[in-house]
Amino acid sequence: MADNQTTLLDAAGINxxxxxxxxxxxxxxxxxxxxxxxxIRSGGAFLADGIAQQIDCIEGGAVxxxxxxxxxxxxxxxxxxxxxxxxRTDIPFxxxxxxxVLVDDVLFTGRTIRAAMDALMxxxxxxxxxxxxxxxxxxxxxxxxxxxxxxxxxxxxKENVKVVFNDRHQPTEVVLEK
Amino acid sequence: xxxxxxGGRVIDPSQKxxxxxxxxxENGLVKEIGxxxxxPAGTDTVNAAGKYVVPxxxxxxxxxxxxxxxxxxxxxxxxxxxxxxxFTSVCCMPNTKPCIDNKAVVSYIISKAKNEGFCNxxxxxxxxxxxxxxxxxxxxxxxxxxxxxxxxxxKPVCNSxxxxxxxxxxxxxxxxxxxxxxELSLAGTxxxxxxxxxxxLGLKGIPRVAEDIATARDIMLAEYTGSPIHxxxxxxxxxxxxxxEAKARGVKVTCETAPHYFTLTDDAVRGYNTAAKMxxxxxxxxxxxxxxxxxxxxxxxxxxxxxxxxxxDEKDVEFNEALNGIIGLETSxxxxxxxxxxxxxxLNQLIEKMSCNPSKILDLQRGTLKxxxxxxxxxxxxxxEWTVEKEKLASKSKNSPFLGWKLKGKACATILAGKTVCPA
Amino acid sequence: xAEFRHKDIIALRDLTGEEIGxxxxxxxxxxxxxxxxxxxxxxxxxxTIINLFYEASTRTRTSFEIAGKRLSADTVNISTSTSSSxxxxxxxxxxxNLLAMKPDIIVMRHxxxxxxxFLSKYLPNCSIINAGDGAHEHPSQGLLDMxxxxxxxxxxxxxxxxxxxxxxHSRVARSNIQGLTKMGSAxxxxxxxxxxxxxxxxxxxxxxxxxxxxxxxxxxxxxxxxIQQERQGKTLMPNAxxxxxxxxxxxxxxxxxxxxxxxxxxxPINRGVEMSSYVVDGDQSHILKQVENGVAVxxxxxxxxxxxxxE
Numbered sequence: 001m002a003d004n005q006t007t008l009l010d011a012a013g014i015n016x017x018x019x020x021x022x023x024x025x026x027x028x029x030x031x032x033x034x035x036x037x038x039x040i041r042s043g044g045a046f047l048a049d050g051i052a053q054q055i056d057c058i059e060g061g062a063v064x065x066x067x068x069x070x071x072x073x074x075x076x077x078x079x080x081x082x083x084x085x086x087x088r089t090d091i092p093f094x095x096x097x098x099x100x101v102l103v104d105d106v107l108f109t110g111r112t113i114r115a116a117m118d119a120l121m122x123x124x125x126x127x128x129x130x131x132x133x134x135x136x137x138x139x140x141x142x143x144x145x146x147x148x149x150x151x152x153x154x155x156x157x158k159e160n161v162k163v164v165f166n167d168r169h170q171p172t173e174v175v176l177e178k
Numbered sequence: 179x180x181x182x183x184x185g186g187r188v189i190d191p192s193q194k195x196x197x198x199x200x201x202x203x204e205n206g207l208v209k210e211i212g213x214x215x216x217x218p219a220g221t222d223t224v225n226a227a228g229k230y231v232v233p234x235x236x237x238x239x240x241x242x243x244x245x246x247x248x249x250x251x252x253x254x255x256x257x258x259x260x261x262x263x264x265f266t267s268v269c270c271m272p273n274t275k276p277c278i279d280n281k282a283v284v285s286y287i288i289s290k291a292k293n294e295g296f297c298n299x300x301x302x303x304x305x306x307x308x309x310x311x312x313x314x315x316x317x318x319x320x321x322x323x324x325x326x327x328x329x330x331x332x333k334p335v336c337n338s339x340x341x342x343x344x345x346x347x348x349x350x351x352x353x354x355x356x357x358x359x360x361e362l363s364l365a366g367t368x369x370x371x372x373x374x375x376x377x378x379l380g381l382k383g384i385p386r387v388a389e390d391i392a393t394a395r396d397i398m399l400a401e402y403t404g405s406p407i408h409x410x411x412x413x414x415x416x417x418x419x420x421x422x423e424a425k426a427r428g429v430k431v432t433c434e435t436a437p438h439y440f441t442l443t444d445d446a447v448r449g450y451n452t453a454a455k456m457x458x459x460x461x462x463x464x465x466x467x468x469x470x471x472x473x474x475x476x477x478x479x480x481x482x483x484x485x486x487x488x489x490x491d492e493k494d495v496e497f498n499e500a501l502n503g504i505i506g507l508e509t510s511x512x513x514x515x516x517x518x519x520x521x522x523x524x525l526n527q528l529i530e531k532m533s534c535n536p537s538k539i540l541d542l543q544r545g546t547l548k549x550x551x552x553x554x555x556x557x558x559x560x561x562x563e564w565t566v567e568k569e570k571l572a573s574k575s576k577n578s579p580f581l582g583w584k585l586k587g588k589a590c591a592t593i594l595a596g597k598t599v600c601p602a
Numbered sequence: 603x604a605e606f607r608h609k610d611i612i613a614l615r616d617l618t619g620e621e622i623g624x625x626x627x628x629x630x631x632x633x634x635x636x637x638x639x640x641x642x643x644x645x646x647x648x649x650t651i652i653n654l655f656y657e658a659s660t661r662t663r664t665s666f667e668i669a670g671k672r673l674s675a676d677t678v679n680i681s682t683s684t685s686s687s688x689x690x691x692x693x694x695x696x697x698x699n700l701l702a703m704k705p706d707i708i709v710m711r712h713x714x715x716x717x718x719x720f721l722s723k724y725l726p727n728c729s730i731i732n733a734g735d736g737a738h739e740h741p742s743q744g745l746l747d748m749x750x751x752x753x754x755x756x757x758x759x760x761x762x763x764x765x766x767x768x769x770x771h772s773r774v775a776r777s778n779i780q781g782l783t784k785m786g787s788a789x790x791x792x793x794x795x796x797x798x799x800x801x802x803x804x805x806x807x808x809x810x811x812x813x814x815x816x817x818x819x820x821x822x823x824x825x826x827x828x829i830q831q832e833r834q835g836k837t838l839m840p841n842a843x844x845x846x847x848x849x850x851x852x853x854x855x856x857x858x859x860x861x862x863x864x865x866x867x868x869x870p871i872n873r874g875v876e877m878s879s880y881v882v883d884g885d886q887s888h889i890l891k892q893v894e895n896g897v898a899v900x901x902x903x904x905x906x907x908x909x910x911x912x913e
Contacts, residue, residue: 069631072643072673072905082605083906085624086631122640374801380715380738380773383800450716496693496714498736 002177008153008161009174014134017150018047018171021132022054024148029099032061034127036098040116041069041087043105046169047134051103066091073115089119096124101148105163105171107133110144135174137161179206179553179596182217186226186557190233191530192546201231203553206595211547224598226557229590232529233545234266234554236536237507239331239356239410239434239482242268242299245286246275251487251574253287256507257295259485259573261600263507264589266554267298267544268485269536272309273332279304279315281323288324296599297592298554300326300542305344305355311336314344321353326540329356331410334392336362342399349405354540356408359392359417360458369498371444371459379450381497386465389458390416397421401429408539409433411484413458415468422477432539434480437506437513438579440469440522446579452493452500453579456486470522479535481528483510487575505573509566511558512585519586557591564588606906610730612718613739614777619784626749626758629895629902635672636897646675649706649908653679654696655733656712661869661893662733662742666709669900675706675908693717697724707908709733729907737771743868744777746899748785750892751823754864759786764817764859766849767827767876768797768838774868775827776805783807792817793827793849796838814849821859825866826851826876842875852878856886864888 009017029035032055039048045067052065069087102116113131120126132148137155153176155161160177183201188211190196200215201208217223237260244252251259253270260268270287272278278287284301291299303320305328307313317328328348334357335341348355365388370376372383393409397420400407412418412435424431438456443463446454454460472478486503493500514532517523523531533556537545544554566583568576592600604620614622635643651670655663663679670677682690691699693712700708707729710718715736722730734740752758763782769775769791779789783806791802792814803810811817818824829845839845856865865877865887873879881887 072635072645074645082607085604086628086902086905088631089634118644122638122642124639372800374804377770377799377801378805380736380776382737450719491692494694496712496717496720498714 004178006176007173008135008176009151011170011172014150014171014174017134018050019054021148021150022051022058025051025101025130025132026055026059028130028147032059032063034097034099035101036064036066036093036095037101037103038066038068038091038116038120040102040104040112041067043163043165044103046165047105047171048103049169050171051132064093066093068116068119070112070115070119073118075111075115091123094124095120095126098124098126100126100129101132102129103132105134106161107131107136107146108139110140110142113144114142134163134171135161180204180218180221181553181593181596181598182215182221182223183226183231183555183557184215184223186229186231188231188547189525189529190547191526191534192233193548195547196526201547201555203555203596206553206597208547208549208551208553210549224557224591228559230525230558230560232556232558233533233547234593235264235511235532235556235589236267236542236544237265237483237485237510238269238480238536238540239436240268240270240485240507241273241487241503242270243274243487244290245283250489253290253299254294254296255572255574256485256487257291257297257299259505259507259571261296261592261594262572262589263509264511264556264558264592265297265507266556266592266594267300267542269300269302269326269540271302271329271331272304277304277309278302278320278325279307279309281319284320284323284325297594298544300324300540302327302329302331302356304328305330305335306340309333311340314340314347317348317351317353321351325353326542327354327356327408329358329410331356331358334358334360334362338395338399341396342403345399345405345407346403349403354406354408356410357393357396358410359389359396361388361391364388364391369455370447371461373444373462375444375447379447384459386414386416386461389414390420393417394420397424397429397431400431401427406430406432410482411436411439411458412469412472412478413439413461413465415465418468418472418477422472422475425477432479432535433477434482435469435473435478436482436484437510438504440466440473440517441513442579450497451579452495452497453504453577453581455497455500455502456484456504457502470517473517473531474522479531479539481510481514481531482536483507487573488577489575493577503577505571505575505578507573508571509578509580509585511589512587513580515560515587553593553596555593556589557593558587559590560587562586562588562590609907610718610722611741611903611907612722612730612732614741614744614780614784615739617784619786622745622748622781622784625745625899625902625906626752628905629745629749629898632901632905633895633898635901641672642674643672644674645905646670646673646908649675650704651675651677651707651709651904652700652705653677653733654700654708654710655679655681656710657734659711659733662711662896665893665896666733666742666900669897669904672897673901673904675904693721694724697721701725701728707731707904712736731903731907734773737773737776739777739780740773741777742896742900742903743774744781745903746892746895747774747778747825747866747868748781749895749899750866750888751864753891753895754888755822758782761787761822762790762820763787763823763825764790764792764821765825765827766792766814766817766851768829769793769802769827770797770799771830772827778825779806779808790817790821794839794845815855815858818855818858821863823864823866824851824856824859828868828870829872829876842872846875850876850878851881853880853884856881862886866892869893
């Protein structure tokens with residue numbers, strides 16, 4: 001670990017948060033009926049898989065999981081070349097009437113969430129969209145808030161928060177960089 | 179005009195002279211060459227120390243575009259460019275509008291050059307009437323009015339029988355035929371040399387054999403009819419070989435090449451550079467080597483620029499649409515002097531190719547500093563280094579692939595019948 | 603991590619293998635959009651794309667138009683059948699006039715090789731995409747061909763790709779040669795000697811074969827090129843009948859290729875001349891997949907050149 005980094009959460013801590021978030025989602029939605037999880041690539045998508053597994057353990061039933069890539073919906077495409085690489089959106093089911101839980105790893109300005117919601121609208125009209133994030137680091141630039149939060153971490157704009165994943169796409173730690 | 183040129187290295191192949199001495203000119207004729215000459219009072223003196231003093235250079239293949247295409251060049255700007263390049267005489271090609279197939283156009287050119295021009299202009303008349311390749315032009319009238327040769331340059335005479343008759347007839351009149359050797363059915367719609375570069379650029383190529391075949395045809399016709407023939411703008415190794423073999427057999431063939439054919443290859447076209455587009459096109463490295471070898475062993479008699487001015491609107495377009503041709507009068511001398519530096523030619527041989535031989539081939543009564551001859555003289559500064567700048571070129575058109583090149587050697591004075599025409 | 607830092611896409615020869623790989627992987631992501639109900643993303647919203655086609659083309663032009671619209675750009679089509687400066691407005695003047703309308707991308711097809719480089723001199727702030735210039739290159743076709751191959755084989759290195767036909771006049775062949783060489787595959791060319799340009803073996807990892815059989819032998823991909831009867835006239839080959847006997851693809855000679863080899867053609871096809879209908883409609887034919895991939899590839903190209911200033 002470099003000098004300017006500190007661990008905010010280790011793998012065990014992340015796991016506890018994910019289990020709690022899973023419980024909260026089930027509580028809010030009164031079970032898994034019509035619930036689908038959409039992770040925002042790529043960290044959110046990995047976490048969505050993790051949360052879905054937890055839900056399966058707890059409730060004994062699987063929820064459908066999809067992933068959305070928001071590169072083409074960013075509001076800064078007209079910025080500079082080179083453009084960000086485009087990942088694949090994978091939502092093999094309709095969102096019509098569904099209770100969508102959008103999942104991201106770190107909530108910051110809120111622009112990523114806005115882009116994700118734009119993308120989802122083209123896949124049907126959900127009943128509602130809820131937002132689950134592992135870390136909320138503040139500094140919102142749009143009126144967006146999370147429904148389920150792993151940990152609130154106040155940060156300054158000069159800092160950066162990163163969720164680190166291993167080769168098997170499991171979260172290993174949350175790191176704060178100065 | 180009287181003039182004393184002092185202390186230059188006088189190189190005159192016609193007298194086998196190469197020595198530092200003085201040249202005295204009186205009434206526009208060479209009076210005397212010797213050391214320590216004294217001029218009569220009131221004679222201008224030119225200090226030629228460190229310079230070469232040579233018979234005025236002659237470019238026997240120039241397009242002055244006048245009459246009819248004066249937006250590209252005219253007799254005034256063209257001869258000014260020639261004088262800037264060190265040339266005291268040029269032969270102008272007849273693909274003008276109207277073309278040079280009647281005495282009216284010939285007289286117009288000769289008199290305009292005399293009154294307003296900066297060098298001698300010897301017109302070349304057409305082989306065929308209207309340059310249409312169907313019927314001979316009145317070569318007798320053309321010769322009488324002042325043409326020194328006939329050519330349909332820009333186009334070949336496609337019909338072999340007509341070419342044969344033209345050679346026979348021209349021999350009777352006593353006028354030289356200059357051949358533009360191109361087999362059109364092979365050249366087709368090609369826009370550059372056919373080779374790897376054309377394949378890579380996706381441009382249609384002109385195979386070398388288009389020039390070789392036509393050169394062979396014209397030489398064989400000349401051989402069969404016993405007529406002399408001069409082959410223009412030789413660019414391929416095949417053509418050089420054919421001419422060499424013909425000369426060995428005793429055929430009365432002479433020929434010329436242009437500086438771009440011993441300086442550039444078709445690589446210069448890369449980037450779709452229309453400044454490197456001309457006909458015949460730039461060839462490949464082995465052709466360049468063969469041209470140099472041809473100059474060295476005497477197969478190629480002359481260096482002639484094929485100065486072909488074109489307006490910017492005709493060159494600054496998509497490659498296929500660009501017209502063929504580059505200017506050359508103002509860059510020929512330094513590019514040709516490089517051959518001396520490379521050991522391809524001696525200085526003496528270079529002057530032969532740029533002055534004596536053109537004069538001899540077309541009987542221009544120039545190319546010499548013998549006593550009593552017309553005092554057309556070129557002074558050359560062989561060591562001056564300069565950059566080719568568009569704005570400083572005297573030609574109206576600036577279509578040259580040598581823009582921005584750093585060259586060595588330049589004509590520092592051009593003297594026409596004893597009068598210094600350049601610098602003005 | 604590959605980055606795409608070009609304002610224009612004029613020739614695959616000017617791109618690296620990594621950049622080509624990036625264009626292809628982006629195309630794979632774009633493909634998913636084409637299977638949605640609402641086939642649109644807002645990425646190029648408000649951008650203006652002008653499709654300037656000096657040569658007739660329904661397929662390529664429509665493909666570029668759809669690609670632009672699916673990225674929410676405003677697309678405009680201009681077709682002209684004349685290009686020569688002697689017949690009308692010069693290319694340069696057309697470009698400057700269009701420039702005054704501030705387009706973001708110009709997609710151009712032109713009969714003269716190198717026209718796009720000429721155009722880019724006049725349009726330093728507009729992206730230029732080559733939809734085919736003379737016999738020089740057709741980068742979007744090369745890319746969609748490679749994407750189709752990548753779909754089947756999962757990779758683009760180590761393939762044996764046979765290209766058969768009029769290589770001399772083919773910009774499709776040249777783009778494929780450039781692209782496939784950079785990605786690590788080998789190209790085997792066959793065609794009448796009258797249609798094989800000099801020095802073509804130097805363009806990339808290319809072998810010129812003496813017969814079609816030699817080229818197709820054990821090939822993973824057999825790409826047939828269109829014989830243009832209107833171009834060849836009488837001089838490059840005797841007639842279509844003789845061509846199809848010696849250079850046409852049929853179920854019998856297709857067996858020389860590897861089992862399950864891909865059959866490809868840039869279209870439009872002269873049925874019965876370069877390919878028999880059995881092969882065109884057979885199950886080894888990937889011709890329609892090529893067309894499908896065309897839109898995704900063009901979306902990828904538009905995305906990567908547009909909208910940004912080079913850092």
